[in-house]
Amino acid sequence: QVQLVESGGGFLQPGGSLRLSCAASGFTLDDYAIGWFRQAPGKEREGVSCISGYGNTYYTDSVKGRFTISRDNAKNTVYLQMDSLKPEDTAVYYCARDLVRWCRWPIMSRNYHHWGQGTQVTVSS
Numbered sequence: 001q002v003q004l005v006e007s008g009g010g011f012l013q014p015g016g017s018l019r020l021s022c023a024a025s026g027f028t029l030d031d032y033a034i035g036w037f038r039q040a041p042g043k044e045r046e047g048v049s050c051i052s053g054y055g056n057t058y059y060t061d062s063v064k065g066r067f068t069i070s071r072d073n074a075k076n077t078v079y080l081q082m083d084s085l086k087p088e089d090t091a092v093y094y095c096a097r098d099l100v101r102w103c104r105w106p107i108m109s110r111n112y113h114h115w116g117q118g119t120q121v122t123v124s125s
Helices: none
Strands: 003-007 010-012 018-025 034-039 046-051 057-059 067-072 077-082 091-098 112-115 119-123
Touching: 003 091, 003 112, 018 034, 018 091, 018 119, 034 077, 046 067, 046 077, 046 091, 057 067, 077 091
Parallel strands: 010 119
Antiparallel strands: 003 018, 018 077, 034 046, 034 091, 046 057, 067 077, 091 112, 091 119
């Protein structure tokens, strides 16, 4: 029943912007924290951002001021707006659902048991 589907990734030059979408089904967004993660080849999966069921937001230091997480409850969709993209942002981006409503920070993959398939973001000149 629980399903998360990411979309919106692509290829772009440094300084560009993308908005990733995470379409959720089988549950209500207000009841769970939703996190965005990313993973580059040869690196560990990294927590990027979280939005709680209350609407509170959190960001890892490397993306603060550039990324914005939000949600549209009517569409049951969480977004990650990414501005001023850098080559080091290149990764597969995943959305995932925690088991609790609040954001457990620092965000850790082991707390998330439902994951999307991922969407590729490539930032290169």
